[in-house]
Amino acid sequence: MIGGLYLITDQNRDDRLSERVAAALKGGARVVQYRDKDLPIETKVAAARDLAALCRQAGATFIVNDSPEVAHQSGADGVHLGQNDASVAEARRLLGPAGVIGVSTRTVEQALKAASQGADYVGVGSIYPTGSKQDTLLVGLETLRKVRRAVTIPVVAIGGIDRDRASEAIEAGADAVAVISAVMNDPGPALAAREIALLFNRRGPWPRGKVLTVAGSDPGGGAGIQADLKTITLLGTYGMGAITALTAQNTRGVRGIHPVPNDFVADQIEAVLDDLGADILKTGMLYSAGIVSVVARAIARHALPAVVDPVMIAKGGAPLLQREAVDALRRELLPHTYLLTPNLPEAEALSGLPVETENEMEKAARRLQKMGARNVLLKGGHLQGKPVDLLLAGESLHRFPSERFDTPNTHGTGCAYSAAIAAFLVQGVPLVEAVGKAKIFISEAIRTAFSMGSGHGPVNHWQAAQALKLQAASCKL
Structure with a gap:
């Protein structure tokens, strides 16, 4: 055939x-x-x-x-x-x-x-x-x-x-x-x-495509592997997960981190990929240099596109990536990265450049691309004034402006955003369109976020997915 x-x-x-x-x-x-x-x-x-x-x-x-x-x-x-x-x-x-x-x-x-x-x-x-x-x-x-x-x-x-x-x-x-x-x-x-x-x-049946997320566990369900799997499933893709670290956290912050041994992270990944397979590997909290190396080797071995969310610091300020792991991420993971999705502080840490304006975002994106990432999406939520995300797809630069929402409930935003991009990519949506759809998803998830706990509550994954379904249905009419 x-x-x-x-x-x-x-x-x-x-x-x-x-x-x-x-x-x-x-x-x-x-x-x-x-x-x-x-x-x-x-x-x-x-x-x-x-x-x-x-x-x-x-x-x-x-x-x-x-x-x-x-x-x-x-x-x-x-x-x-x-x-x-x-x-x-x-x-x-x-x-x-x-x-x-x-x-x-x-x-x-x-x-x-x-x-x-x-x-x-x-x-x-x-x-x-x-x-x-x-x-x-x-x-x-x-x-x-x-x-x-x-x-x-x-x-x-x-x-x-x-x-x-x-x-x-x-x-x-x-x-x-x-x-x-x-x-x-x-x-x-x-x-x-x-x-x-x-x-x-x-052209495939639903659920369409398979995403393996490699990330830490958030017992509150707002971020980490729980948020990834919620997003991936709600958007119509089959999600699988390999856990890199157990955390004790809630909306007020991270109380403790218990990393998974490197060999067992590798065992989880290979057990999934050798049997079920995956279309894309998505990363979240990797925590240590050893885990970064494990993930980089798996991506190379299986020739998988990798959506890398370089999770470094929790909302409450707790470090989620050890200092030596940042160097490993630059050296070993960036050359195997299909799409890198840092926020501005993460882009600064990885590129070594100041990133406070839209022009500086573009410079940092091009630096990160030269460092090995095939495509780079810089998230502009930390910008002063109206936020805008910049996608450097190959040589083309694309802007994704959005409204700024006055809410403390943004826990897990980066996880859900990158997971949504991964889900749309494996469904056969081209990169620029996938980022655009994911931007609509995460904006709606933040807009409709509701208060849970007494700190930074989670975004509304379910409502955002429903809004996209309604939008898709209206486009078919």
Whole structure:
């Protein structure tokens, strides 16, 4: 079956092709198409055999571009044909009835013809401008929609697709999106692949996606792993948890912390990931350098996007991250972080820069990105005046202003905010949109917070989730 992330190899000939493809497969690529038009056939066959073995190991489909002969000799699952290549019938005779045959198309008529001739899927493109072909004819999303309505076989959107454009192609009806440079040229191909592969979760059943939160326990339920799991579940995702520390706390403050041994934190994480698996790992209170190291290794081993909330200080002022753990977080966890979500004091501690204004927030975000975080969301609740959050997504900067609410009941705000982002991401919502939805969620949770205890009460997770459901229902009307 052709679906999900469809990786096309580039023609940048180096000795890391297999390594990059293996990383992309680990990140969630479901189809790999080997493309190199200029090499001798013997060299192509040898390279294709190596890639075919990687795909078999990962349970992915392996396709050879243009040449049924190379596909046949290398043991590929199939071939992808252009309009001027061999016919579907010729490829079928060589590859047999089980061979997977795809055809590039630019019009509804070409797609219908390919389907009638026995193609197993059609590629449609180029959807967007691309640098991989000089003679590209743009067909756009509307042609993609028309082809999707016209044929019953899978449709692959091809051309110029990256993280920010993939969701549009999926919404237009693509069963798979083909990418080249967005994954192959990325310094972290596993994470780049996972980021796009997650977008297909939007078609899954509810609860949609799985989040593993690694955090401390708050017996009052307003923050920590309890708040994470409430948020994740209320928003429609399956939540799992590994506890890093037990705390004795209430709305007035933290009375005591009992850290979980490093090895047992690792056992919890691996027990979940080796069996249930996860789409995203979200962190909260990690407490010690040893636990930070455990989490960093788990993220790297499983090629998981990590939403890292660098919890350092409790509302009442108690330290929740040991001093030596801050260095470990910078050194070991930031390079594996998909989204870092610090507030302003946390951003100062991690970046070493003053962060008191919106301009300083941007500078700190860019510094943290250079330190390894792929994307950075700086929460501006500590700003003087109207608060604004800044998201540095790749090279793009996005502002999320909000109202300031006059309430002491903000316990667990950061936990719920980052957990909401993680939940939306695993549901197939693109990053910028996921942050926007999570911002609405946390703003409503603060606005409707009610007093519990005699200190900083919790935010209202339930009411915020209900408000988002009502908003989604009204948008469908």
